[in-house]
Amino acid sequence: MRITSIETKHYRKPLNPAFKAAWDPKPREEFLSTIVKVHTDQGITGIGSGDLLKGFEGHEHLFIGQDPFAIERHNQILDNIDFHYGRCWPLDLALWDLIGKATGQPVYKLLGAKSDKIKAYASTGEIVSPKERAKRTQKLIAEGFEAMKIRFHHEDVRDDIKVIEEIRKQVGNDIEIMVDANQGWKMPWDTERTWDLKMALQVARELEDLNVFWLEEPLPAHDFKGMAKLRELTSIRIAGGEMNRRWHDFREMTDYGSLDVYQPDVALAGGITQVKKIGELVQGSGHIFSPHTWSNGIGLLANLHLSVAISDCPYIEFPYDPPSWTNERRDFVLKETVKPNDHGELIMSDKPGLGFELNDEALTKYEI
Numbered sequence: 431m432r433i434t435s436i437e438t439k440h441y442r443k444p445l446n447p448a449f450k451a452a453w454d455p456k457p458r459e460e461f462l463s464t465i466v467k468v469h470t471d472q473g474i475t476g477i478g479s480g481d482l483l484k485g486f487e488g489h490e491h492l493f494i495g496q497d498p499f500a501i502e503r504h505n506q507i508l509d510n511i512d513f514h515y516g517r518c519w520p521l522d523l524a525l526w527d528l529i530g531k532a533t534g535q536p537v538y539k540l541l542g543a544k545s546d547k548i549k550a551y552a553s554t555g556e557i558v559s560p561k562e563r564a565k566r567t568q569k570l571i572a573e574g575f576e577a578m579k580i581r582f583h584h585e586d587v588r589d590d591i592k593v594i595e596e597i598r599k600q601v602g603n604d605i606e607i608m609v610d611a612n613q614g615w616k617m618p619w620d621t622e623r624t625w626d627l628k629m630a631l632q633v634a635r636e637l638e639d640l641n642v643f644w645l646e647e648p649l650p651a652h653d654f655k656g657m658a659k660l661r662e663l664t665s666i667r668i669a670g671g672e673m674n675r676r677w678h679d680f681r682e683m684t685d686y687g688s689l690d691v692y693q694p695d696v697a698l699a700g701g702i703t704q705v706k707k708i709g710e711l712v713q714g715s716g717h718i719f720s721p722h723t724w725s726n727g728i729g730l731l732a733n734l735h736l737s738v739a740i741s742d743c744p745y746i747e748f749p750y751d752p753p754s755w756t757n758e759r760r761d762f763v764l765k766e767t768v769k770p771n772d773h774g775e776l777i778m779s780d781k782p783g784l785g786f787e788l789n790d791e792a793l794t795k796y797e798i
Contacts, residue, residue, distance in 0.1 A: 431470050431471065431472050431474070431497060431498060431499070431532065432470060432471045432495055432496065432497060432498075433468055433469070433470055433493050433494055433495065433496050433497075433498055434469050434470055434471050434494065435469045435490075435494065436466065436467070436468055436469070436490040436493060436494070436521070437466070437467040437469065438464060438465070438466050438467075438483060438486070438487055439464070439465050439793075439797060439798075440462065440463070440464050440482070440797070440798040441462070441463045441464070441465070441762075441763065441792075441793060441796040441797055441798060442460050442461070442462055442796055442798050443460065443461045443462075443463070443759070443762050443792075443796050444459065444460050445458055445459055445460055445461055445759065446459070447754070449461075449555070449556070449754050449755055449759070450556050450557070450754065451555050451556070452555060452556060452557045452581035452582070452583040452610075452612060453581065453583065453612040453617070454617050454620075455617065455619065455620055455622075456617070456619065461726075461759060461762070462482060463479055463726050463762070463763050464479060464481070464482045464483045464520065465477060465478075465479050465728075465763060465788070465793070466478050466479065466483055466486075466520050466521055466524050467524065468493075468498065468521070468524045468525060468528050470498060470528065470532075472532075474528060474531050474532050475528065475531075476498070476524040476525055476526070476527040476528025476529070476531065476783065477524055477527050477728070477783075477784075477786075477788065478520035478521060478522070478523030478524030478525075478526075478527060478728065478732070479520050479523070479697075479725075479726055479728035479729060479763060480519075480520050480523060480695075480696070480697025480698075480725035480726060480728050480729020480730075480732060481517050481518075481519060481520055481697045481698055481725060481729070482517075483517070483518050483520055483521070484515070484516030484517050484518065485511055485512070485514070485515025485516030485517070485518055486511060486515075486516075486518035486521060489507075489511055489518075492507050493507070493521075498525055498528050498529060498532070499529060499532075501522075501525055501526070501529070501703055502703065504521070504522070504525055505522055505700075505701060505703040505704060508521060508522055508701065509677075509700070509704070512675065513676075517675065517698055517699075519696065519697055519698060519699065519700060519701040520697055520701075520728075520729075521701075522696070522700075522701025522702055522703055522704075523696060523697065523701060523702060523728065523729075523732045523784070526540075526701075526702045526703075526732070526735075526783070526784070527783035527784045528783070529783075530782045530783035530784065531782045531783040533782070534782050535782055536735065536778060536779065536780055536781060536782060536783070536784075536785055537702070537732075537735040537736075537739075537783060537784055537785075538734075538735040538736070538738050538739045538778055539739075541702070541706060541735065541736060541739035541740065542739040542740050543738070543739055544738065544739055544740055544741070545738045546738060546777065546778040547738065547775050547776060547777045547778060548734070548737055548738050548741070548743075548744070548745070548746050548775070548776055549576060549577065549744055549745050549746075549770075549773075549774050549775055549776075550575065550745065550746055550747075550748035550750075550770045550774055550775070550776050551575065551576075551577035551578055551579055551606070551608065551745040551746070551747060551748060552570045552575045552577070552578040552579070552748055552750045552751070553578070553579045553610075553723075553724065553747045553748055553749045553750065553751075554566070554578060554579060554580060554581060554750070554751040554755075555581060555724075555749065555751045555754070555755050556581070556751055556754050556755070557581065557583050557584060558593075559593075560592050560593045560595070560596035560597075561596065563580065563593045563596065563597060564593075564596045564597050564599070564600040564601070566751070566752075567597050567600070567601055567605060568600065568601060569752075570605070571601060571604055571605055573772075573774070574770065574771065574772045574773050574774040574775075575605065575770070575774045576605060576606060576774050577605060577606035577607070577608065577643065577745050577774075578605055578606070578607060578608070579607075579608040579609070579610055579646070579747070580593060580594060580597075580607060580608070580609050580610070581610050581612060582609060582610065582611045582612065582633075583612055587629070587633055590609075591633070591636050591637070591640075594607060594609065594637065594640045594642065595640065598640055598641070603641060606643045606745075607640070607641070607642050607643060608642065608643050608644050608645075608646060608669070609637055609642050609644070609645050609646065610646040610647060611625065611630070611633065611645060611646060611647050611648045612646075612647055613625045613630070613647050613648055613649055613650065614647030614649070614650060614651040614670055614672065614673060615647075615650070615651055615673045624649070624650055625648060625649060626649075627649065627656050627659060627660060630645075630648035630649055630656075630660050631660060631663055631664065633645070633648065634648065634660065634663075634664040634666050634668075635664060637666055638664065638665055638666050642666055643667065644666065644667035644668065644669040644690065644691050645664075645666050645667070645668055645669065646668075646669040646670060646691070646693070647669070647670045647672070648660060648668065648670075649670075651670060651671070651673050651674050654682055654683050654686045654688045655686060655688075657670060657683070657686075657688040657689060658686045658687045658688045661687065661688065661689065661690065667690035667691055667718070668688075668689050668690050668691070669689060669690065669691035669692075669693055669718075669720075670688070670689050670691075670692075670693060671683065671689060671692045671693045671694050671722075672693045672694065672695055672698070672699075672721075672722035672724075673698065673699075674694065674699060675698065675699045675700075676699075677700060677704055677707070677708060680692060680694065680708045680711060680712065681711065684711060684712055684715050684717070689712075689717060690717055690718060691717065691718040691719075691720055691743075692708065692709075692712040692717055692718065692719055692720075693720055693721055693722045693747075694708050694709075694721060694722070695721050695722040695723060695724075695725070695729070695733060696721065696729070696732045696733050696736060697725045697728075697729035697732060697733070698722070698725075702732060702735070702736055705721065705736060706736060706739075706740060709721075709736065709740050709741060710740065713740070713741075713742055718742065718743050719737075719740070719741050719742070719743060720737070720741065720743035720745060720746065720747070721733040721736065721737060721741075721746070721747070722747060723746065723747040723748070723749060724747065724749045726760055726761060726762075726763060726764075727757075727760055727761030727763065727764040727767065727768050727786070728763065728764070728784065728786065730748070730749070730760070730761075730768055731768060731784050731785065731786060732784060733746065733747075734746060734768075734776055734778075735778075735784060738776075738778055746776065748770065748776070757769050762789065762792050762796070763788060763789055763792060763793060764786050764787070764788065764789055765786070765787040765788060765789045765790075766786070766787070
């Protein structure tokens with residue numbers, strides 16, 4: 431089998447009403463997705479997505495004529511492109527989808543199949559009042575979720591803490607809570623000051639008393655020493671790494687003891703091929719691997735396959751904050767949306783590859 435061509439297309443879905451993401455000062459009025467297809471001489475096509483393939487177009491010739499199963503070779507080429515130009519990891523996802531289809535196996539079985547299911551935690555995205563967030567939390571519990579993540583980004587962090595306090599007041603410990611401070615990175619137009627170590631420590635100590643499962647991105651993503659110091663000073667788990675793009679970052683963070691929970695996303699930082707190695711590295715060092723999944727349904731599925739294959743973490747991130755962020759918005763490129771069962775579990779199917787079909791009607795409608 432040989433790769434004959436690589437096809438890349440871009441899609442834009444308008445969002446009305448706009449999605450007011452906590453980490454973005456600008457309300458999001460559209461949702462962009464890029465689909466990459468890897469075609470072969472045997473008529474099998476692998477499909478990937480989850481990021482915009484920045485820097486990839488123009489390098490397709492490096493893969494044409496190659497055996498798609500030479501995954502380590504292809505991943506090294508992608509790593510080189512990533513260093514020079516930008517993120518292009520959805521191609522790795524497409525290659526794994528292709529390999530699964532060629533072998534008739536779901537990707538998670540090719541990666542190890544430690545389990546065939548995992549609990550989802552509802553990863554919310556908007557800043558809302560304590561009363562509103564508690565109301566939405568009650569609905570999540572009714573849907574079967576046992577864990578959720580709250581975004582911090584009020585002007586005064588004390589208002590963020592009030593949200594957690596209200597949830598505990600209304601539902602007690604009926605749901606596990608993670609907190610994302612979103613201090614690890616910024617949108618290009620965001621010039622607000624990020625937390626320093628002392629601020630992060632004050633917040634962590636407040637959250638200890640509220641039985642929070644982990645505190646995510648309390649410091650900039652490059653501050654390996656600061657995160658390690660914070661981790662020493664608090665009993666709460668410290669999470670991060672979603673935007674650290676290089677394998678070496680995770681090696682350094684592991685050496686420093688920067689994090690309890692490591693969150694590389696296969697669509698953003700190394701593809702399934704490299705993130706599997708990162709997951710094994712951090713778990714072998716006694717830490718938790720639980721990937722970031724906030725892209726589209728294909729990116730979510732790719733991280734899901736890897737998580738059930740190797741992760742010890744009881745939960746995987748599930749981007750979901752209705753009515754503003756729904757399965758339908760997130761997964762508009764898919765024929766069927768990804769969703770957990772009534773017990774909050776994501777159950778794997780035996781469909782080969784990543785196990786999805788594209789929504790051709792939506793792709794025709796939203797193609798750029």
